[in-house]
Amino acid sequence: MIHNHLDLLNKVKTDLPADELLSDLSDLFKLFGDSTRVKILFALSESEMCVCAIAELLGMTQSAISHQLRTLKDANLVASRREGKTIYYHLSDDHVRAIIGQGFEHLTEKQ
Amino acid sequence: MIHNHLDLLNKVKTDLPADELLSDLSDLFKLFGDSTRVKILFALSESEMCVCAIAELLGMTQSAISHQLRTLKDANLVASRREGKTIYYHLSDDHVRAIIGQGFEHLTEKQ
DNA sequence: CGTTCATATGACTACTTGTTCATATGATAA
DNA sequence: TTATCATATGAACAAGTAGTCATATGAACG
Numbered sequence: 638m639i640h641n642h643l644d645l646l647n648k649v650k651t652d653l654p655a656d657e658l659l660s661d662l663s664d665l666f667k668l669f670g671d672s673t674r675v676k677i678l679f680a681l682s683e684s685e686m687c688v689c690a691i692a693e694l695l696g697m698t699q700s701a702i703s704h705q706l707r708t709l710k711d712a713n714l715v716a717s718r719r720e721g722k723t724i725y726y727h728l729s730d731d732h733v734r735a736i737i738g739q740g741f742e743h744l745t746e747k748q
Numbered sequence: 749m750i751h752n753h754l755d756l757l758n759k760v761k762t763d764l765p766a767d768e769l770l771s772d773l774s775d776l777f778k779l780f781g782d783s784t785r786v787k788i789l790f791a792l793s794e795s796e797m798c799v800c801a802i803a804e805l806l807g808m809t810q811s812a813i814s815h816q817l818r819t820l821k822d823a824n825l826v827a828s829r830r831e832g833k834t835i836y837y838h839l840s841d842d843h844v845r846a847i848i849g850q851g852f853e854h855l856t857e858k859q
Numbered sequence: 860c861g862t863t864c865a866t867a868t869g870a871c872t873a874c875t876t877g878t879t880c881a882t883a884t885g886a887t888a889a
Numbered sequence: 890t891t892a893t894c895a896t897a898t899g900a901a902c903a904a905g906t907a908g909t910c911a912t913a914t915g916a917a918c919g
Contacts, residue, residue, distance in 0.1 A: 640834070640894080642801045649794045649805060659790065660783045662851050667781035671907075672767075672774040679770065683760045688866060690753045694760060701908055703867055708907095722865045722916050723751070732854035739850050740773050743843035751864080782877075799896060812878055814897055833886050833895045 668712050669736065673697065674705050681715060682734050685727040779823050780847060784808065785816050792826060793845050796838040 669675055676695050680686060692702045706726055709715045716729040728734070780786055787806050791797060803813040817837055820826040827840040
């Protein structure tokens with residue numbers, strides 16, 4: 638410690654969540670920190686969609702979308718169901734909408 | 749387009765925000781997508797703190813913290829005030845707390 | 860069976876980024 | 890001024906990652 642802020646440090650240190658929890662938190666936000674994934678999540682918040690529909694909507698490769706969907710699925714933000722050859726993805730959690738909503742509020746509410 | 753989902757595509761396409769807005773949104777979440785920055789933001793949500801206090805709290809270099817504070821300041825998530833040689837940082841926006849809170853809800857509310 | 864459609868996957872590459880190290884700035888005190 | 894404290898900054902390096910390309914899987918159809 639350089640100058641004196643022991644009391645403050647102790648206070649904040651007790652309130653700070655465990656490293657692992659904060660790491661999980663940043664990992665969660667990291668998923669929203671890519672424009673392709675945010676677009677996918679936003680689209681899925683409107684409607685369930687199949688992979689090629691998302692790819693066309695975003696003007697991107699099926700492969701690129703598939704990779705991102707896997708990332709989102711591994712994190713349990715989206716889930717899928719199969720219907721013949723087509724696989725439909727949807728949000729697995731309403732928190733996704735809430736988180737995106739909060740972000741939008743920050744962006745749009747500028748005085 | 750490969751198989752038929754024109755109606756859905758048109759519907760979702762009109763509801764999807766502009767590319768630039770979604771890009772800004774992902775840029776915002778990107779800031780929360782690093783454990784060091786999340787820790788800093790969480791700490792500052794408890795109390796205003798100087799750089800070396802944050803560095804000690806997180807067990808990291810003053811330089812590393814300073815770099816991240818600059819990133820957060822450029823994004824207008826934190827602001828600073830000078831008091832002699834010391835510079836105190838604080839959250840510049842209550843949305844930061846709300847966003848972190850939403851993330852926590854998602855993490856903790858598991859059934 | 861073989862073919863086609865929809866999606867998934869693995870390897871590779873180019874780009875981004877968080878930290879370190881050394882140094883600079885800027886304020887205070889002697 | 891010189892020294893010291895608190896912070897900022899620039900360059901460089903290592904680790905992570907989004908997209909591409911080629912290929913694999915898996916279901917439906919003839």
